[in-house]
Amino acid sequence: MGNLNHILNRKMERLLLLQKNLLACPFQGKATTNPHATAAAARPPVKVVITGAAGAIGYVLCFMIGQGKMFGPDQRVDLVLLELPVAEGALKGTLMELEDCALPLLSSLKGTTDPNEGFADVDFAILVGAKPRGPGMERKDLLTENAKIFINQGKLINSLAKPTVKVLVVGNPANTNALIVSAFATRINPRNVTSLTRLDQNRAISQIAGKLRCPVDDVKNLIIWGNHSLTQFPDPFQGYVFNYPSPGLVTSVRSAVNDDAWLKENFIPRVQKRGAEIIQARKLSSAASAANAVCDHIFSWVNGTRPGAVSYTHLRAHETGRNLVCRLLLEKKKDIQGSS
Secondary structure (H helix, E strand, O other): OHHHHHHHHHHHHHHHHHHHHHHOOOOOOOOOOOHHHHHHHHOOOEEEEEEOOOOHHHHHHHHHHHOOOOOOOOOOEEEEEEOOHHHHHHHHHHHHHHHHHOOOOEEEEEEEOOHHHHOOOOOEEEEOOOOOOOOOOOHHHHHHHHHHHHHHHHHHHHHHOOOOOEEEEOOOOHHHHHHHHHHHOOOOOHHHEEEOOHHHHHHHHHHHHHHHOOOHHHEEOOEEEOOOOOOOEEEOOOOEEEOOOOOOOEEEHHHHHOOHHHHHHHHHHHHHOHHHHHHHHHOOOOOHHHHHHHHHHHHHHHHOOOOOOOOOOOOEHHHOOOHHHHHHHHHHHHHHHOOO
16 A cells, blocks of 8 residues: 555656646746737738628638738738628628637627628728529629629718728629629729639639649739630730749740640630639539639739739729720730731
8 A cells, every 4th residue: 555655646746747847838937929910910900891701702711811811911800791691690600610710810800791880991892792603604694683782782882981992893793793883882993993803814824834834923924804704815925934944034925835726725715614614513613712812812902913923803893894905805816816
């Protein structure tokens, strides 16, 4: 019995010593600083509303924003998730998951089904909520059903958002819906109403990088002319590739590919129809890639593009009908088709 007590006492002493060592924090009494946290604290948060926040795109987008992908690691966000009453349960679940992530950049988090509360004093409005495309549907097929949604949202933005609000329309047909929002948000500068074409640009970059077997970050300045639809024209003729065919060299995309037939018959239709291709495979519209493109779009809009690159994705609603854009679109089509 004495030996057993001795062994138990020794084990207890070791446990107490281990506990003491674990509790002795090496930083005790010292001030430690997270540089990103310090920078973020010095900047006022921006208020962002996402419509359709519990849907496929919105759900992914919320977490990307909280992780700093949209504004960077130094910008805090007051995030408002706006949903329809029928999706209130999914909205609550999304809010719980965001809370469980303990994301430091989310300075506040709110979910609502009241549009008046959702759009109040926002700095950025990401209009995702809309009827999605299904198999066999084109973006234009959604116009009638989605027009009513964006008329109402344009009015709400006009009366409730900050006058400097930046609007990104994601719901298809995105270009037409952006024009609708701008027409009914007359208090907002039309240059601040944009539609998402960055997804098409990212798709184009990926296709060229795959063809050349080079990093996507080395492909620059691919332009998407026209609407976010089958009529769009992915333009490889303004683009170039860094470090191709060898380090230090810069080559035009057309010269690097060196195959106009592939550009015409594979590249252009592949980018135009990529959304339908994904629906065919998943039976659902693009979600993660669309959310990623939304973050890329806003990040470039707010922070500018990296050196050596220009983003042509911010087609404003008031520019879609300009003759210059249409003329350039036609000229590029003629060039690749070999027409006079």
